[in-house]
Amino acid sequence: MKKVNWHFQRKALAESYLQTVYQGAMSRIALLDVRRTGKTTFLLKDLYPIALENGFIPVYINLWGEPDSPTLAITQALHNTLNALNETVKGKLSELANSEIKKLEVGNNVFGKATIEFSDKNAHKPSESELFKIGQLVEALFNKCGDKALIIIDEIQHLASSDKFLSVQHALRTALDTYSDICVVFAGSSRSGVNAMFSDKDKPFYDSAFMIDFPRLGEEFVKHCCDTLRTHFDLNYDALAVNEFYEEIDKSPFWMMKLMTYLMAHKASLTEGTDYIKALMIQDGDFEGLKKRLRDLDIEILRLIRQEKTALYSAQMVEYLSTKVATEVTTSAIQTSVKKLKGMEIISQYADKYYIESPGFIRYLEANSP
Numbered sequence: 001m002k003k004v005n006w007h008f009q010r011k012a013l014a015e016s017y018l019q020t021v022y023q024g025a026m027s028r029i030a031l032l033d034v035r036r037t038g039k040t041t042f043l044l045k046d047l048y049p050i051a052l053e054n055g056f057i058p059v060y061i062n063l064w065g066e067p068d069s070p071t072l073a074i075t076q077a078l079h080n081t082l083n084a085l086n087e088t089v090k091g092k093l094s095e096l097a098n099s100e101i102k103k104l105e106v107g108n109n110v111f112g113k114a115t116i117e118f119s120d121k122n123a124h125k126p127s128e129s130e131l132f133k134i135g136q137l138v139e140a141l142f143n144k145c146g147d148k149a150l151i152i153i154d155e156i157q158h159l160a161s162s163d164k165f166l167s168v169q170h171a172l173r174t175a176l177d178t179y180s181d182i183c184v185v186f187a188g189s190s191r192s193g194v195n196a197m198f199s200d201k202d203k204p205f206y207d208s209a210f211m212i213d214f215p216r217l218g219e220e221f222v223k224h225c226c227d228t229l230r231t232h233f234d235l236n237y238d239a240l241a242v243n244e245f246y247e248e249i250d251k252s253p254f255w256m257m258k259l260m261t262y263l264m265a266h267k268a269s270l271t272e273g274t275d276y277i278k279a280l281m282i283q284d285g286d287f288e289g290l291k292k293r294l295r296d297l298d299i300e301i302l303r304l305i306r307q308e309k310t311a312l313y314s315a316q317m318v319e320y321l322s323t324k325v326a327t328e329v330t331t332s333a334i335q336t337s338v339k340k341l342k343g344m345e346i347i348s349q350y351a352d353k354y355y356i357e358s359p360g361f362i363r364y365l366e367a368n369s370p
Contacts, residue, residue, distance in 0.1 A: 004232050006257065007045050008217060008224045014046040018054060020210075021183035022147070028176070028184040028209035030156070030198055032350060034357045035189035036254035039214055043152050043187060048097045056183070057085065057145040058093065060100055063158040069124040070159055071134065071168050078137035085144055125164040131171040138175035138182070147181040156186040157193025160203070169197075169204040176208070184209070191355055192348035211350075216251040219243055225260050235263060237270050245274045252359035255281060281360045290344065290358075291365060296325045298337050299369055305347060305354040306362045312338065312354075 021027050031039055044060065051058040059081045066073040084092035141149050159165045159172075176184060186209055188194040197205045222243045229235040242259075249255045255277055263273045282288065294302075300321055304312065311317055313331050322329040338354075341347045348355050356362055 004228060006225070006228060006260065007041070008221045010042060010046050010217075011050060013215070014042070014050040015054075017047060017185060017212075018051055018056070018150075018183075020212075021150070021185060022056075024210075026210045027180060027182065028186065030186040030188075030194055030209040030211050031214040032191050032194055032211055033214040033216070034191050034348065034355055034359075036252045036359060037214065037216055038253040039187045039189070040154055041253070042214075043154060043185070044097055044101050047152065047185065049094070051150050052093060056148050056150045057081065057141070058097075058150040058152060059141065060097060061151065061153045062100065063153065063155040067158065068122045069126070070165055071124070071126040071130050071171075074153075074168070074172065075130070075133050075137055078134075078141060082137065082140055082144065120162045120164070123162040123164040126168060126171075131167055134168075134171045135175045135178070138179055142179040142182055145182075147183070150183045150185070151176075152185045152187075154187050155189060157188035157190045157197060160193055160197050166204070173204045173208060187214070190345075190348065191350055191357070192342065195348070195350045217253055218251070221253065221256070222246050225256065229260065229263060233264055235267065237263070241270055245270075245277075248360065248363055249277070249281065250356060250359040255359060278360065282364060285358050285361060287358075287361055287364045290346065290361065291368065293344065294365075295337070297321060297329060297333060298341060299365055300324045301334065301337050302341065302346070302356075302362055302365065305356065308353075310352045310354065 017029060017031075021029055033039060040062075048058050048060055059077055061074055061077040063070045063073050066076070080096055081093065084096060138151075141151075159169050176182065186194065186198075195211070197203055198207065198209055198211060200206055223239055226237055226239045226242055229237060245259070246256055258280065259273050259277045262268065262276055263270070266273070268276075301312065304317070309317070312334055318329055318331060318334065321334065338347070338349075342349065345357050346361065348357050
């Protein structure tokens, strides 16, 4: 029995990012999007191997690997890569990437594994020697690889989750600035968290990377999934209908692959499969619990964000919302609502644009609100 490759490769996108950090005016980029949009899979299965093919030495660092001590996650990844350079480089480095891929696949198979459990109480404040180690290892990497070193840091927003990690931010920024020829790709599962790190002038990483919107997989991904079901499992589904569902779940590859698994395992109808996944999403995201915490104004603002409206505080919008909720709405009330939605991690903001953080939630509200 041969293992089926479900991965939809994005080679051109990976090559484009590699070219940007290596030949562009800025050697660091930060990929922005909400969670469960395939960033980690892309980093490990596309960017990492293509970097190897092009002669780069990639270091993949997942800061959720050691949530209480991101310093350890950084130094371990750098140390493992440097050790691998003493052996058959490409094969040994590929083993490191495959190890991370296995962790990713295990995590994706755990129902509801969207975020880690992290408490500031357990956060480890690194010692001076631990922070110094970061600089030492980055220096060693540069001495061995020069400008062909590529550091990939996933879940970068985790460094902003505790004040105890502020010194880690300073140490990492200093090391990367000292060896500025090293190429760096940042990514995270919180658009607002990543944005806050790189756009706040009072933060160590301010203006240190070029921000890029990570593009969602489109119809070609849906076609790939349907072709795989047909070719390997003799299961035929209407690609247009599957794509409608993919749009309904806000183009979340995570939930799309859950649907593929269900259809493959149960040989079920598409309707049965999509109903099952929708029920999972409601449970996983606690949609019912979230809805109970929302007022009518909150829901109307979410609908506007769904329509990609940005001028939420304009006089026209204030008048519109007052009509919709049948009571006088003020700019202050809208600001309070937006702050509340951000705090609940239902939305995030980058510049003047808002984003829905929870796939499928707005459609759930539309189906379950008057």
